[in-house]
Amino acid sequence: xxxxxxxxxxxxxxxxxxxxxxxxxxxxxxxxxxxxxxxxxxxxxxxxxxxxxxxxxxxxxxxxxxxxxxxxxxxxxxxxxxxxxxxxxxxxxxxxxxxxxxxxxxxxxxxxxxxxxxxxxxxxxxxxxxxxxxxxxxxxxxxxxxxxxxxxxxxxxxxxxxxxxxxxxxxxxxxxxxxxxxxxxxxxxxxxxxxxxxxxxxxxxxxxxxx
Numbered sequence: 001x002x003x004x005x006x007x008x009x010x011x012x013x014x015x016x017x018x019x020x021x022x023x024x025x026x027x028x029x030x031x032x033x034x035x036x037x038x039x040x041x042x043x044x045x046x047x048x049x050x051x052x053x054x055x056x057x058x059x060x061x062x063x064x065x066x067x068x069x070x071x072x073x074x075x076x077x078x079x080x081x082x083x084x085x086x087x088x089x090x091x092x093x094x095x096x097x098x099x100x101x102x103x104x105x106x107x108x109x110x111x112x113x114x115x116x117x118x119x120x121x122x123x124x125x126x127x128x129x130x131x132x133x134x135x136x137x138x139x140x141x142x143x144x145x146x147x148x149x150x151x152x153x154x155x156x157x158x159x160x161x162x163x164x165x166x167x168x169x170x171x172x173x174x175x176x177x178x179x180x181x182x183x184x185x186x187x188x189x190x191x192x193x194x195x196x197x198x199x200x201x202x203x204x205x206x207x208x209x210x211x
Contacts, residue, residue, distance in 0.1 A: 017166070017170040023101050026103075032060060038087070057089070067089050129146040143180070
């Protein structure tokens with residue numbers, strides 16, 4: 001079965017807050033004997049729906065950003081490559097290592113902390129209103145995000161909302177990072193001319209509580 005290595009750097013660019021790649025500092029430290037994880041992509045999706053496997057490769061030699069290593073996993077779905085095969089790859093293919101990385105801790109924050117979004121936000125991949133209530137638990141940020149196109153009936157149906165990682169909304173718009181530490185209760189609406197979020201001073205929290 002034919003396969004290729006996925007470009008982890010490109011994946012990170014598409015979803016910088018949910019797809020981790022090692023920092024440059026970690027990549028610079030890699031040497032023979034270290035383990036790195038690569039994404040092996042099948043050229044055709046398998047019958048079971050699997051299209052890729054992440055597997056560990058032990059570095060044998062390195063020349064600048066080019067590597068050669070030994071596959072130390074037995075593929076579960078892919079018929080090739082096989083355990084022990086020698087793999088040539090570049091640093092852009094590395095999606096994880098076993099070295100300590102400060103970036104990994106940052107990514108843990110974006111993964112572990114949760115927000116509530118409307119399904120309409122996920123469908124449009126945009127939000128224009130956000131509000132912060134008191135968190136319900138340690139991983140709850142208290143934030144809720146709306147596209148601004150939901151009506152009252154839509155908002156009254158809890159099935160129209162779901163809990164996702166904070167990184168999901170940051171992938172859509174990370175200009176909200178300065179607002180994340182705002183005190184509950186607060187609400188912000190996007191100014192459509194400037195594209196920036198503006199604090200809503202007269203938000204009706206009493207009406208919100210009655211919903």
